[in-house]
Amino acid sequence: MTDRRIRVLLVDDHSIVRNGVRRMLETAGEIDVTGEAETTQEAMRLVQEQDFDVAVVDISLPDKSGLDLLRMIRNDKPRLAVLMLSMHSIEAYALRAIKMGAAGYLTKDISAGTLVDAVRKAAQGGKHVTPELAERLVNAIGTGGGGAPHEMLSDRELEVLKLLASGERIVRIAELLHLSPSTVTTYRSRILEKTGMDSNAKLARYALENGLLT
Structure with missing residues (x-):
């Protein structure tokens, strides 16, 4: 020292x-x-x-x-x-x-x-x-970098996932992240595809089970 x-x-x-x-x-x-x-x-x-x-x-x-x-x-x-x-x-x-x-x-x-x-x-x-x-x-x-589905998301996609799982609407998420609603909708589609889920409710359950919500 x-x-x-x-x-x-x-x-x-x-x-x-x-x-x-x-x-x-x-x-x-x-x-x-x-x-x-x-x-x-x-x-x-x-x-x-x-x-x-x-x-x-x-x-x-x-x-x-x-x-x-x-x-x-x-x-x-x-x-x-x-x-x-x-x-x-x-x-x-x-x-x-x-x-x-x-x-x-x-x-x-x-x-x-x-x-x-x-x-x-x-x-x-x-x-x-x-x-x-x-x-x-x-x-x-x-495992070649693999792991839980959320680990495959980009930083922005992870932010959007958290907000969707918290119950925020697309327009509100767009305001919070300074994005357009259409961009947020695109992020949501990517998140659903990467996680293999088909609804915000399933995303919410996944986020809760994986410690993504505080």
């Missing part, structure tokens, strides 16, 4: 979550939260203006998804380690995040010690992978 301090960017649209994460990180003497953002746009502005060692990013953000932000950071600042933080279970997004280059995937019920260890490891260039996630990664590699 060096004496250099670890600079962390927190990205979450809920101030109470950011406050809680900051307090957990402050239990470690060498970690400083030097930036906070509520949206991907704010986060990318900070990434371009400041130097960070680790970004702790929520999966669900108001303007784009945390996975979109992960991709943007990997393209713009590939040396900046990104830890994904989510209320979703391992089943929902972890494999997707790790395959996209995340340094780890953490759920919001973790302990302060686990969070601090993950940030330290990420800052040193390592990855925080739980035994459960490691097993799923091995299984995914062993």
Whole structure:
């Protein structure tokens, strides 16, 4: 270990979550939260203006998804380690995040010690992978990348699936994602085809059973 301090960017649209994460990180003497953002746009502005060692990013953000932000950071600042933080279970997004280059995937019920260890490891260039996630990664590699149907969806298709499963109508989904209703309808058709389902009700049941809804 060096004496250099670890600079962390927190990205979450809920101030109470950011406050809680900051307090957990402050239990470690060498970690400083030097930036906070509520949206991907704010986060990318900070990434371009400041130097960070680790970004702790929520999966669900108001303007784009945390996975979109992960991709943007990997393209713009590939040396900046990104830890994904989510209320979703391992089943929902972890494999997707790790395959996209995340340094780890953490759920919001973790302990302060686990969070601090993950940030330290990420800052040193390592990855925080739980035994459960490691097993799923091995299984995914062993099956040629196959897995649950939702793992075959694009990031946008996964967002649309979640909203459909939550009972949102096409027009409302279009408003939330800044898309046209016809584009959302196209996404819905692709989702049904890829998952082998034929109704929103079945999508809702599938999403519930696979931990895609919070």
